[in-house]
Amino acid sequence: MNPYQLFYWPGLQGRGEFVRLALVEGGIDYVDVVRRPEAEGGGVPSLIRLLREPSGLPPLAPPILVAGDLVLAQVANILLYLGKRHGLAPGDEAGLHHANQLQLTVTDLVAEIHDTHHPIASGEAYEAQRVEAKRRAAHFTGARLGKYLGYFERVLEGSQGRGCTYIFGDSPSYVDTSLFQIMMGLEYAFPRAFSRVAPDMPRLRALRDAIAARPRIAAYLGSSARLAFNETGIFRRYPELDEA
Amino acid sequence: MNPYQLFYWPGLQGRGEFVRLALVEGGIDYVDVVRRPEAEGGGVPSLIRLLREPSGLPPLAPPILVAGDLVLAQVANILLYLGKRHGLAPGDEAGLHHANQLQLTVTDLVAEIHDTHHPIASGEAYEAQRVEAKRRAAHFTGARLGKYLGYFERVLEGSQGRGCTYIFGDSPSYVDTSLFQIMMGLEYAFPRAFSRVAPDMPRLRALRDAIAARPRIAAYLGSSARLAFNETGIFRRYPELDEA
Numbered sequence: 225m226n227p228y229q230l231f232y233w234p235g236l237q238g239r240g241e242f243v244r245l246a247l248v249e250g251g252i253d254y255v256d257v258v259r260r261p262e263a264e265g266g267g268v269p270s271l272i273r274l275l276r277e278p279s280g281l282p283p284l285a286p287p288i289l290v291a292g293d294l295v296l297a298q299v300a301n302i303l304l305y306l307g308k309r310h311g312l313a314p315g316d317e318a319g320l321h322h323a324n325q326l327q328l329t330v331t332d333l334v335a336e337i338h339d340t341h342h343p344i345a346s347g348e349a350y351e352a353q354r355v356e357a358k359r360r361a362a363h364f365t366g367a368r369l370g371k372y373l374g375y376f377e378r379v380l381e382g383s384q385g386r387g388c389t390y391i392f393g394d395s396p397s398y399v400d401t402s403l404f405q406i407m408m409g410l411e412y413a414f415p416r417a418f419s420r421v422a423p424d425m426p427r428l429r430a431l432r433d434a435i436a437a438r439p440r441i442a443a444y445l446g447s448s449a450r451l452a453f454n455e456t457g458i459f460r461r462y463p464e465l466d467e468a
Numbered sequence: 469m470n471p472y473q474l475f476y477w478p479g480l481q482g483r484g485e486f487v488r489l490a491l492v493e494g495g496i497d498y499v500d501v502v503r504r505p506e507a508e509g510g511g512v513p514s515l516i517r518l519l520r521e522p523s524g525l526p527p528l529a530p531p532i533l534v535a536g537d538l539v540l541a542q543v544a545n546i547l548l549y550l551g552k553r554h555g556l557a558p559g560d561e562a563g564l565h566h567a568n569q570l571q572l573t574v575t576d577l578v579a580e581i582h583d584t585h586h587p588i589a590s591g592e593a594y595e596a597q598r599v600e601a602k603r604r605a606a607h608f609t610g611a612r613l614g615k616y617l618g619y620f621e622r623v624l625e626g627s628q629g630r631g632c633t634y635i636f637g638d639s640p641s642y643v644d645t646s647l648f649q650i651m652m653g654l655e656y657a658f659p660r661a662f663s664r665v666a667p668d669m670p671r672l673r674a675l676r677d678a679i680a681a682r683p684r685i686a687a688y689l690g691s692s693a694r695l696a697f698n699e700t701g702i703f704r705r706y707p708e709l710d711e712a
Binding site: 294 | 525527528537538540541542544549562565566568569570572575576579583587588589597603604607611619623626
Protein backbone atom coordinates (compact mmCIF):
# COMPACT_ATOMS: atom_id res chain seq x y z
CA MET A 225 0.00 0.00 0.00
CA ASN A 226 1.11 3.55 -0.70
CA PRO A 227 1.91 5.60 2.37
CA TYR A 228 -0.76 7.86 3.80
CA GLN A 229 -0.64 11.48 2.70
CA LEU A 230 -1.12 14.12 5.37
CA PHE A 231 -2.07 17.65 4.33
CA TYR A 232 -1.75 20.47 6.83
CA TRP A 233 -0.64 24.09 6.89
CA PRO A 234 3.15 24.27 6.96
CA GLY A 235 5.11 26.10 9.65
CA LEU A 236 2.95 25.26 12.62
CA GLN A 237 2.05 22.20 14.66
CA GLY A 238 -1.62 23.11 14.93
CA ARG A 239 -4.29 20.45 14.78
CA GLY A 240 -2.15 18.46 12.37
CA GLU A 241 0.23 17.55 15.17
CA PHE A 242 -2.35 15.30 16.85
CA VAL A 243 -2.42 13.24 13.65
CA ARG A 244 1.37 13.26 13.27
CA LEU A 245 1.95 11.96 16.81
CA ALA A 246 -0.38 9.02 16.25
CA LEU A 247 1.25 8.22 12.90
CA VAL A 248 4.69 8.34 14.54
CA GLU A 249 3.76 6.23 17.56
CA GLY A 250 2.14 3.65 15.29
CA GLY A 251 5.22 3.45 13.06
CA ILE A 252 2.92 4.27 10.16
CA ASP A 253 4.43 5.35 6.87
CA TYR A 254 3.21 8.79 5.79
CA VAL A 255 4.19 11.75 3.64
CA ASP A 256 3.76 15.23 5.09
CA VAL A 257 2.79 16.56 1.67
CA VAL A 258 2.52 20.31 2.17
CA ARG A 259 5.95 20.47 3.79
CA ARG A 260 7.59 19.07 0.68
CA PRO A 261 8.84 21.42 -2.04
CA GLU A 262 6.34 22.73 -4.54
CA ALA A 263 8.50 21.30 -7.30
CA GLU A 264 7.82 17.86 -5.80
CA GLY A 265 4.06 18.35 -5.57
CA GLY A 266 4.08 19.89 -2.10
CA GLY A 267 3.69 23.38 -0.72
CA VAL A 268 0.49 25.24 0.05
CA PRO A 269 -0.75 24.82 -3.55
CA SER A 270 -1.04 21.07 -2.94
CA LEU A 271 -3.41 21.77 -0.04
CA ILE A 272 -5.43 24.37 -1.94
CA ARG A 273 -5.87 21.93 -4.82
CA LEU A 274 -7.19 19.27 -2.46
CA LEU A 275 -9.65 21.70 -0.86
CA ARG A 276 -10.91 23.02 -4.21
CA GLU A 277 -11.03 19.89 -6.32
CA PRO A 278 -11.94 17.08 -4.01
CA SER A 279 -13.04 13.70 -5.18
CA GLY A 280 -16.08 12.69 -3.18
CA LEU A 281 -16.93 14.50 0.04
CA PRO A 282 -15.16 17.87 0.17
CA PRO A 283 -13.22 18.61 3.34
CA LEU A 284 -13.80 22.04 4.89
CA ALA A 285 -10.36 22.44 6.40
CA PRO A 286 -7.11 20.61 7.13
CA PRO A 287 -5.74 18.40 8.56
CA ILE A 288 -6.70 16.00 5.80
CA LEU A 289 -5.54 12.41 5.48
CA VAL A 290 -5.57 10.75 2.08
CA ALA A 291 -5.67 6.96 2.27
CA GLY A 292 -5.90 5.61 -1.24
CA ASP A 293 -9.28 6.77 -2.57
CA LEU A 294 -10.45 7.94 0.83
CA VAL A 295 -10.07 11.61 1.80
CA LEU A 296 -10.72 12.22 5.50
CA ALA A 297 -10.88 15.44 7.48
CA GLN A 298 -11.44 16.34 11.14
CA VAL A 299 -8.75 15.25 13.60
CA ALA A 300 -10.92 12.95 15.70
CA ASN A 301 -12.27 11.29 12.57
CA ILE A 302 -8.81 10.71 11.14
CA LEU A 303 -7.59 9.32 14.45
CA LEU A 304 -10.56 6.98 14.73
CA TYR A 305 -9.72 5.61 11.28
CA LEU A 306 -6.03 5.20 12.06
CA GLY A 307 -6.72 3.87 15.54
CA LYS A 308 -8.81 0.97 14.32
CA ARG A 309 -6.30 -0.02 11.66
CA HIS A 310 -3.01 0.33 13.46
CA GLY A 311 -3.58 -0.78 17.03
CA LEU A 312 -3.84 2.76 18.38
CA ALA A 313 -7.30 2.22 19.88
CA PRO A 314 -9.11 -0.59 21.68
CA GLY A 315 -10.18 -3.45 19.46
CA ASP A 316 -13.68 -3.75 20.87
CA GLU A 317 -16.53 -1.48 19.89
CA ALA A 318 -17.21 -0.07 23.36
CA GLY A 319 -13.54 0.79 23.79
CA LEU A 320 -13.41 2.40 20.38
CA HIS A 321 -16.35 4.63 21.26
CA HIS A 322 -14.69 5.53 24.54
CA ALA A 323 -11.50 6.50 22.71
CA ASN A 324 -13.59 8.59 20.33
CA GLN A 325 -15.42 10.18 23.26
CA LEU A 326 -12.18 11.18 24.97
CA GLN A 327 -10.72 12.52 21.73
CA LEU A 328 -13.82 14.67 21.23
CA THR A 329 -13.25 16.08 24.70
CA VAL A 330 -9.66 16.82 23.65
CA THR A 331 -11.16 18.52 20.58
CA ASP A 332 -13.35 20.72 22.79
CA LEU A 333 -10.33 21.62 24.90
CA VAL A 334 -8.25 22.47 21.81
CA ALA A 335 -11.00 24.80 20.59
CA GLU A 336 -11.06 26.55 23.97
CA ILE A 337 -7.29 26.92 23.96
CA HIS A 338 -7.42 28.40 20.45
CA ASP A 339 -10.09 30.85 21.52
CA THR A 340 -7.97 32.20 24.38
CA HIS A 341 -6.06 34.13 21.72
CA HIS A 342 -8.96 34.41 19.23
CA PRO A 343 -12.10 34.99 21.30
CA ILE A 344 -13.80 37.25 18.74
CA ALA A 345 -12.77 36.42 15.19
CA SER A 346 -10.77 33.42 14.05
CA GLY A 347 -9.99 35.21 10.81
CA GLU A 348 -8.46 38.30 12.39
CA ALA A 349 -5.13 38.90 14.11
CA TYR A 350 -4.59 38.37 17.81
CA GLU A 351 -3.67 42.03 18.18
CA ALA A 352 -7.18 43.03 17.07
CA GLN A 353 -8.77 41.09 19.95
CA ARG A 354 -6.17 41.38 22.67
CA VAL A 355 -8.45 42.98 25.27
CA GLU A 356 -11.05 40.25 24.93
CA ALA A 357 -8.33 37.61 24.81
CA LYS A 358 -7.11 38.68 28.22
CA ARG A 359 -10.58 38.22 29.67
CA ARG A 360 -11.14 34.89 27.98
CA ALA A 361 -7.68 33.56 28.89
CA ALA A 362 -8.23 34.50 32.54
CA HIS A 363 -11.42 32.44 32.53
CA PHE A 364 -9.60 29.59 30.80
CA THR A 365 -6.66 29.43 33.18
CA GLY A 366 -8.84 30.13 36.22
CA ALA A 367 -11.72 27.76 35.57
CA ARG A 368 -11.43 25.60 32.47
CA LEU A 369 -7.81 24.40 32.59
CA GLY A 370 -8.20 22.65 35.94
CA LYS A 371 -11.59 21.27 35.00
CA TYR A 372 -10.35 19.59 31.82
CA LEU A 373 -7.04 18.33 33.23
CA GLY A 374 -8.79 17.14 36.39
CA TYR A 375 -11.18 15.19 34.21
CA PHE A 376 -8.40 13.47 32.26
CA GLU A 377 -6.53 12.79 35.51
CA ARG A 378 -9.65 11.04 36.79
CA VAL A 379 -9.85 9.00 33.58
CA LEU A 380 -6.24 7.89 34.06
CA GLU A 381 -6.93 7.02 37.68
CA GLY A 382 -9.70 4.72 36.48
CA SER A 383 -7.41 3.14 33.90
CA GLN A 384 -4.73 2.48 36.50
CA GLY A 385 -7.39 0.99 38.74
CA ARG A 386 -8.00 -1.52 35.95
CA GLY A 387 -4.27 -2.25 35.75
CA CYS A 388 -3.62 -0.25 32.58
CA THR A 389 -0.35 1.64 32.04
CA TYR A 390 -1.99 3.82 29.39
CA ILE A 391 -5.65 4.79 29.13
CA PHE A 392 -6.77 1.58 27.48
CA GLY A 393 -4.01 -0.90 28.16
CA ASP A 394 -0.27 -1.51 28.00
CA SER A 395 0.40 0.45 24.84
CA PRO A 396 -0.56 3.99 23.91
CA SER A 397 -3.73 4.86 22.07
CA TYR A 398 -4.15 8.00 20.00
CA VAL A 399 -5.81 9.55 23.04
CA ASP A 400 -2.58 9.06 25.01
CA THR A 401 -0.48 10.73 22.32
CA SER A 402 -3.05 13.55 22.15
CA LEU A 403 -2.88 14.11 25.90
CA PHE A 404 0.92 14.25 25.62
CA GLN A 405 0.52 17.09 23.12
CA ILE A 406 -2.02 18.85 25.34
CA MET A 407 0.38 18.75 28.31
CA MET A 408 3.33 19.96 26.23
CA GLY A 409 1.30 22.71 24.62
CA LEU A 410 -0.29 23.99 27.80
CA GLU A 411 3.08 24.17 29.52
CA TYR A 412 4.42 26.12 26.54
CA ALA A 413 1.48 28.54 26.32
CA PHE A 414 0.66 29.08 29.98
CA PRO A 415 3.79 28.20 31.99
CA ARG A 416 2.60 29.90 35.18
CA ALA A 417 -0.95 28.53 35.16
CA PHE A 418 0.39 25.12 34.17
CA SER A 419 2.88 25.04 37.03
CA ARG A 420 0.05 25.86 39.44
CA VAL A 421 -2.23 22.99 38.35
CA ALA A 422 0.41 20.41 37.37
CA PRO A 423 1.12 19.21 40.93
CA ASP A 424 -2.48 17.95 41.08
CA MET A 425 -2.02 15.96 37.88
CA PRO A 426 0.63 13.32 38.67
CA ARG A 427 -0.85 10.75 36.30
CA LEU A 428 -1.02 13.17 33.38
CA ARG A 429 2.60 14.20 34.00
CA ALA A 430 3.68 10.58 34.13
CA LEU A 431 1.77 9.89 30.92
CA ARG A 432 3.45 12.83 29.21
CA ASP A 433 6.86 11.52 30.24
CA ALA A 434 6.06 7.97 29.20
CA ILE A 435 4.93 9.07 25.74
CA ALA A 436 8.00 11.31 25.33
CA ALA A 437 10.17 8.26 26.07
CA ARG A 438 8.53 5.97 23.51
CA PRO A 439 11.29 5.18 21.02
CA ARG A 440 9.58 6.45 17.87
CA ILE A 441 8.18 9.52 19.60
CA ALA A 442 11.57 10.33 21.16
CA ALA A 443 13.24 10.08 17.76
CA TYR A 444 10.55 12.25 16.21
CA LEU A 445 10.77 14.92 18.90
CA GLY A 446 14.51 15.11 18.34
CA SER A 447 14.20 15.47 14.59
CA SER A 448 13.44 18.37 12.25
CA ALA A 449 10.06 16.77 11.50
CA ARG A 450 8.84 18.09 14.88
CA LEU A 451 8.15 21.77 14.44
CA ALA A 452 8.67 23.99 17.47
CA PHE A 453 5.69 25.56 19.22
CA ASN A 454 5.20 29.06 17.90
CA GLU A 455 2.71 31.91 17.85
CA THR A 456 0.87 30.78 14.72
CA GLY A 457 -0.39 27.52 16.23
CA ILE A 458 -3.01 26.52 18.77
CA PHE A 459 -0.70 26.89 21.76
CA ARG A 460 0.76 30.40 21.81
CA ARG A 461 2.95 31.96 24.44
CA TYR A 462 1.58 35.44 24.97
CA PRO A 463 2.79 36.25 28.50
CA GLU A 464 -0.06 38.70 29.03
CA LEU A 465 -2.55 35.83 28.68
CA ASP A 466 -0.92 33.71 31.39
CA GLU A 467 -1.61 34.03 35.10
CA ALA A 468 0.28 36.69 37.03
CA MET B 469 -33.67 -4.93 24.66
CA ASN B 470 -34.40 -2.16 27.11
CA PRO B 471 -34.90 1.26 25.56
CA TYR B 472 -31.97 3.63 25.41
CA GLN B 473 -31.74 6.16 28.20
CA LEU B 474 -30.92 9.72 27.25
CA PHE B 475 -29.64 12.11 29.92
CA TYR B 476 -29.60 15.83 29.22
CA TRP B 477 -30.33 19.06 31.06
CA PRO B 478 -34.08 19.65 31.20
CA GLY B 479 -35.76 22.78 29.90
CA LEU B 480 -33.62 23.38 26.84
CA GLN B 481 -32.99 21.71 23.50
CA GLY B 482 -29.24 22.26 23.62
CA ARG B 483 -26.87 19.64 22.32
CA GLY B 484 -29.26 16.91 23.44
CA GLU B 485 -31.64 17.82 20.63
CA PHE B 486 -29.26 16.49 17.97
CA VAL B 487 -29.49 13.09 19.65
CA ARG B 488 -33.27 13.30 20.10
CA LEU B 489 -33.89 14.07 16.42
CA ALA B 490 -31.88 11.03 15.32
CA LEU B 491 -33.68 8.80 17.83
CA VAL B 492 -37.04 10.09 16.58
CA GLU B 493 -36.25 9.75 12.88
CA GLY B 494 -34.97 6.23 13.46
CA GLY B 495 -38.10 5.23 15.37
CA ILE B 496 -35.82 4.21 18.21
CA ASP B 497 -37.29 3.58 21.64
CA TYR B 498 -35.77 5.85 24.30
CA VAL B 499 -36.48 7.37 27.67
CA ASP B 500 -35.67 11.04 28.21
CA VAL B 501 -34.68 10.32 31.79
CA VAL B 502 -33.99 13.75 33.27
CA ARG B 503 -37.35 15.07 32.06
CA ARG B 504 -39.21 12.45 34.06
CA PRO B 505 -40.30 13.18 37.64
CA GLU B 506 -37.73 12.75 40.38
CA ALA B 507 -40.12 10.35 42.07
CA GLU B 508 -39.75 8.11 39.03
CA GLY B 509 -35.96 8.28 38.94
CA GLY B 510 -35.72 11.37 36.77
CA GLY B 511 -34.93 15.01 37.36
CA VAL B 512 -31.53 16.66 37.55
CA PRO B 513 -30.44 14.33 40.41
CA SER B 514 -30.50 11.42 37.95
CA LEU B 515 -28.02 13.26 35.75
CA ILE B 516 -25.79 14.29 38.64
CA ARG B 517 -25.67 10.69 39.86
CA LEU B 518 -24.57 9.50 36.43
CA LEU B 519 -21.83 12.15 36.23
CA ARG B 520 -20.55 11.42 39.74
CA GLU B 521 -20.82 7.67 39.94
CA PRO B 522 -20.14 6.36 36.50
CA SER B 523 -19.45 2.75 35.75
CA GLY B 524 -16.48 2.59 33.41
CA LEU B 525 -15.32 5.71 31.57
CA PRO B 526 -16.73 8.82 33.24
CA PRO B 527 -18.50 11.29 30.93
CA LEU B 528 -17.52 14.94 31.36
CA ALA B 529 -20.86 16.41 30.36
CA PRO B 530 -24.25 15.56 28.88
CA PRO B 531 -25.80 14.55 26.57
CA ILE B 532 -25.17 10.99 27.67
CA LEU B 533 -26.70 7.88 26.15
CA VAL B 534 -26.94 4.73 28.22
CA ALA B 535 -27.22 1.59 26.12
CA GLY B 536 -27.23 -1.39 28.43
CA ASP B 537 -23.78 -1.43 30.05
CA LEU B 538 -22.41 1.19 27.71
CA VAL B 539 -22.37 4.83 28.77
CA LEU B 540 -21.57 7.19 25.89
CA ALA B 541 -21.03 10.94 25.82
CA GLN B 542 -20.29 13.53 23.13
CA VAL B 543 -23.00 14.13 20.54
CA ALA B 544 -21.01 13.03 17.49
CA ASN B 545 -19.93 9.87 19.30
CA ILE B 546 -23.47 8.98 20.33
CA LEU B 547 -24.73 9.62 16.81
CA LEU B 548 -22.01 7.45 15.29
CA TYR B 549 -23.08 4.62 17.57
CA LEU B 550 -26.78 5.04 16.79
CA GLY B 551 -26.15 5.63 13.10
CA LYS B 552 -24.40 2.29 12.62
CA ARG B 553 -27.07 0.36 14.44
CA HIS B 554 -30.25 1.93 13.19
CA GLY B 555 -29.71 2.76 9.53
CA LEU B 556 -29.03 6.43 10.19
CA ALA B 557 -25.61 6.39 8.52
CA PRO B 558 -24.05 4.72 5.49
CA GLY B 559 -23.34 1.03 5.90
CA ASP B 560 -19.84 1.13 4.43
CA GLU B 561 -16.79 2.27 6.35
CA ALA B 562 -15.88 5.18 4.07
CA GLY B 563 -19.44 6.51 4.25
CA LEU B 564 -19.49 6.15 8.01
CA HIS B 565 -16.30 8.21 8.31
CA HIS B 566 -17.77 10.82 6.00
CA ALA B 567 -20.89 11.04 8.16
CA ASN B 568 -18.68 11.40 11.21
CA GLN B 569 -16.59 14.06 9.46
CA LEU B 570 -19.67 16.12 8.60
CA GLN B 571 -21.08 15.75 12.10
CA LEU B 572 -17.79 17.02 13.55
CA THR B 573 -18.11 20.05 11.30
CA VAL B 574 -21.63 20.52 12.70
CA THR B 575 -20.05 20.24 16.15
CA ASP B 576 -17.59 23.02 15.32
CA LEU B 577 -20.45 25.18 14.05
CA VAL B 578 -22.51 24.54 17.20
CA ALA B 579 -19.56 25.62 19.36
CA GLU B 580 -19.22 28.82 17.35
CA ILE B 581 -22.95 29.53 17.65
CA HIS B 582 -22.76 28.98 21.42
CA ASP B 583 -19.83 31.34 21.68
CA THR B 584 -21.73 34.18 19.97
CA HIS B 585 -23.50 34.64 23.31
CA HIS B 586 -20.67 33.32 25.50
CA PRO B 587 -17.43 34.55 23.93
CA ILE B 588 -15.58 35.00 27.23
CA ALA B 589 -16.78 32.59 29.89
CA SER B 590 -19.12 29.64 29.39
CA GLY B 591 -19.80 29.59 33.11
CA GLU B 592 -20.95 33.20 33.38
CA ALA B 593 -24.16 34.93 32.32
CA TYR B 594 -24.64 36.43 28.87
CA GLU B 595 -25.18 39.83 30.45
CA ALA B 596 -21.62 39.75 31.82
CA GLN B 597 -20.15 39.41 28.30
CA ARG B 598 -22.65 41.31 26.20
CA VAL B 599 -20.14 43.77 24.73
CA GLU B 600 -17.83 41.00 23.54
CA ALA B 601 -20.82 38.97 22.37
CA LYS B 602 -21.83 41.77 20.02
CA ARG B 603 -18.38 41.75 18.45
CA ARG B 604 -18.21 37.99 18.16
CA ALA B 605 -21.75 37.67 16.80
CA ALA B 606 -21.01 40.30 14.14
CA HIS B 607 -18.06 38.20 13.01
CA PHE B 608 -20.20 35.07 13.09
CA THR B 609 -23.08 36.46 11.04
CA GLY B 610 -20.76 38.39 8.73
CA ALA B 611 -18.15 35.74 8.00
CA ARG B 612 -18.75 32.33 9.56
CA LEU B 613 -22.46 31.73 8.95
CA GLY B 614 -22.17 31.94 5.16
CA LYS B 615 -18.97 29.92 5.16
CA TYR B 616 -20.46 26.99 7.06
CA LEU B 617 -23.83 26.96 5.31
CA GLY B 618 -22.14 27.39 1.94
CA TYR B 619 -20.02 24.36 2.75
CA PHE B 620 -23.01 22.18 3.62
CA GLU B 621 -24.85 23.47 0.55
CA ARG B 622 -21.89 22.32 -1.54
CA VAL B 623 -21.98 18.90 0.15
CA LEU B 624 -25.69 18.58 -0.72
CA GLU B 625 -24.98 19.62 -4.28
CA GLY B 626 -22.49 16.75 -4.53
CA SER B 627 -25.01 14.32 -3.05
CA GLN B 628 -27.68 15.36 -5.52
CA GLY B 629 -25.14 14.96 -8.32
CA ARG B 630 -24.86 11.34 -7.21
CA GLY B 631 -28.65 11.01 -7.31
CA CYS B 632 -29.17 11.15 -3.54
CA THR B 633 -32.23 12.81 -2.00
CA TYR B 634 -30.46 13.14 1.34
CA ILE B 635 -26.73 13.46 1.94
CA PHE B 636 -25.99 9.77 1.68
CA GLY B 637 -28.98 8.29 -0.10
CA ASP B 638 -32.74 8.08 -0.16
CA SER B 639 -33.31 8.20 3.58
CA PRO B 640 -32.01 10.65 6.17
CA SER B 641 -28.81 10.11 8.09
CA TYR B 642 -28.13 11.70 11.46
CA VAL B 643 -26.23 14.39 9.59
CA ASP B 644 -29.44 15.32 7.76
CA THR B 645 -31.45 15.58 10.98
CA SER B 646 -28.59 17.63 12.50
CA LEU B 647 -28.61 20.05 9.56
CA PHE B 648 -32.37 20.41 10.00
CA GLN B 649 -31.76 21.51 13.58
CA ILE B 650 -28.99 23.89 12.50
CA MET B 651 -31.29 25.56 9.98
CA MET B 652 -34.16 25.83 12.46
CA GLY B 653 -31.91 27.15 15.20
CA LEU B 654 -30.11 29.72 13.07
CA GLU B 655 -33.40 31.09 11.78
CA TYR B 656 -34.61 31.37 15.37
CA ALA B 657 -31.45 33.02 16.71
CA PHE B 658 -30.47 35.28 13.82
CA PRO B 659 -33.63 35.87 11.75
CA ARG B 660 -32.18 38.82 9.84
CA ALA B 661 -28.79 37.27 9.05
CA PHE B 662 -30.49 34.00 8.20
CA SER B 663 -32.91 35.65 5.77
CA ARG B 664 -29.95 37.28 4.05
CA VAL B 665 -28.00 34.05 3.45
CA ALA B 666 -30.93 31.62 3.04
CA PRO B 667 -31.66 32.49 -0.62
CA ASP B 668 -28.20 31.14 -1.49
CA MET B 669 -28.94 27.85 0.26
CA PRO B 670 -31.82 26.28 -1.69
CA ARG B 671 -30.69 22.71 -1.01
CA LEU B 672 -30.36 23.26 2.73
CA ARG B 673 -33.82 24.84 2.84
CA ALA B 674 -35.27 21.92 0.89
CA LEU B 675 -33.53 19.49 3.24
CA ARG B 676 -34.95 21.30 6.27
CA ASP B 677 -38.46 21.07 4.81
CA ALA B 678 -38.04 17.41 3.85
CA ILE B 679 -36.90 16.47 7.36
CA ALA B 680 -39.72 18.49 8.93
CA ALA B 681 -42.18 16.49 6.81
CA ARG B 682 -40.85 13.06 7.77
CA PRO B 683 -43.77 11.39 9.59
CA ARG B 684 -42.01 10.67 12.89
CA ILE B 685 -40.25 14.04 12.95
CA ALA B 686 -43.49 15.89 12.12
CA ALA B 687 -45.28 14.10 14.95
CA TYR B 688 -42.41 14.87 17.33
CA LEU B 689 -42.29 18.56 16.39
CA GLY B 690 -46.01 18.82 17.08
CA SER B 691 -45.76 17.16 20.48
CA SER B 692 -44.77 18.37 23.93
CA ALA B 693 -41.59 16.28 23.66
CA ARG B 694 -40.14 18.99 21.40
CA LEU B 695 -39.10 21.85 23.64
CA ALA B 696 -39.31 25.35 22.19
CA PHE B 697 -36.13 27.26 21.42
CA ASN B 698 -35.32 29.54 24.32
CA GLU B 699 -32.56 31.69 25.76
CA THR B 700 -30.93 28.92 27.80
CA GLY B 701 -29.98 26.80 24.79
CA ILE B 702 -27.39 26.97 22.02
CA PHE B 703 -29.59 29.05 19.71
CA ARG B 704 -30.65 32.23 21.51
CA ARG B 705 -32.62 35.11 20.11
CA TYR B 706 -30.88 38.20 21.41
CA PRO B 707 -31.89 40.82 18.82
CA GLU B 708 -28.81 42.92 19.53
CA LEU B 709 -26.64 40.02 18.30
CA ASP B 710 -28.38 39.75 14.94
CA GLU B 711 -27.56 41.88 11.91
CA ALA B 712 -29.14 45.31 11.66
